[in-house]
Amino acid sequence: MFIGHFAVGFAAKRAAPRTSLTVLLTAALFLDVLWPIFLWLGIEQVRIHPGDTRFTPLEFVSYPWSHSLLMALVWSGIVAVLYRMRTAYVVGAVWTGLLVFSHWVLDFVSHRADLPLYPGGPKVGLGLWNSVTATAVTEITMFVAGLAIYLATTRAKRWPGHVSLWSLVAFLAYMYADTVRGSVPPSVRAIEILSTALLIFVAWFVWIDRTRELRRVPS
Ligand SMILES: [Zn+2]
Numbered sequence: 001m002f003i004g005h006f007a008v009g010f011a012a013k014r015a016a017p018r019t020s021l022t023v024l025l026t027a028a029l030f031l032d033v034l035w036p037i038f039l040w041l042g043i044e045q046v047r048i049h050p051g052d053t054r055f056t057p058l059e060f061v062s063y064p065w066s067h068s069l070l071m072a073l074v075w076s077g078i079v080a081v082l083y084r085m086r087t088a089y090v091v092g093a094v095w096t097g098l099l100v101f102s103h104w105v106l107d108f109v110s111h112r113a114d115l116p117l118y119p120g121g122p123k124v125g126l127g128l129w130n131s132v133t134a135t136a137v138t139e140i141t142m143f144v145a146g147l148a149i150y151l152a153t154t155r156a157k158r159w160p161g162h163v164s165l166w167s168l169v170a171f172l173a174y175m176y177a178d179t180v181r182g183s184v185p186p187s188v189r190a191i192e193i194l195s196t197a198l199l200i201f202v203a204w205f206v207w208i209d210r211t212r213e214l215r216r217v218p219s
Pocket of ligand 1: 001031032067103107
């Protein structure tokens with residue numbers, strides 16, 4: 001899943017309003033933040049295999065450290081504890097942990113049975129990605145709903161608060177359309193470089209946080 005992860009991150013702003021969008025979105029994407037690191041380290045593998053599922057040409061050969069159920073639980077716990085150590089905001093810590101885990105649940109729905117339950121364990125996945133239409137309808141619906149919740153929870157301080165948010169939305173829409181159209185990356189190295197470059201997103205989230213504020217200050 002791709003923009004569906006952003007959807008839950010945006011929506012969580014209502015549940016944990018005092019947690020920054022940067023933390024919420026990074027938590028929702030956290031397993032995919034780890035993934036390129038493990039690819040570079042050579043402990044996880046991906047292959048380009050057009051038709052692996054209808055939605056993606058990527059074959060996730062091995063990614064037990066970023067994407068097994070067991071490690072997803074471990075990462076969720078670590079992130080929640082780290083967040084709690086840095087702030088006194090328990091609600092934020094709980095939601096941050098849940099967001100990290102939501103990534104695995106959404107990937108479990110999307111991927112074919114390539115997600116290990118634990119490193120070396122049996123692999124699972126419901127395979128929503130076998131239908132491009134079902135995937136796009138599900139993710140776009142989620143994204144619109146998540147964004148609507150975020151818009152109802154925050155407002156732009158001044159005009160840059162509109163630019164920061166909507167430029168990200170436009171960029172994601174462009175990238176998603178490209179994925180739906182079935183573009184195939186030229187090489188595994190290109191996947192590694194692109195997925196690492198996506199860390200630039202974090203700076204974009206910070207920009208959104210700086211330029212938007214809560215509509216209602218939580219008590
Ligand atoms: Zn993932």
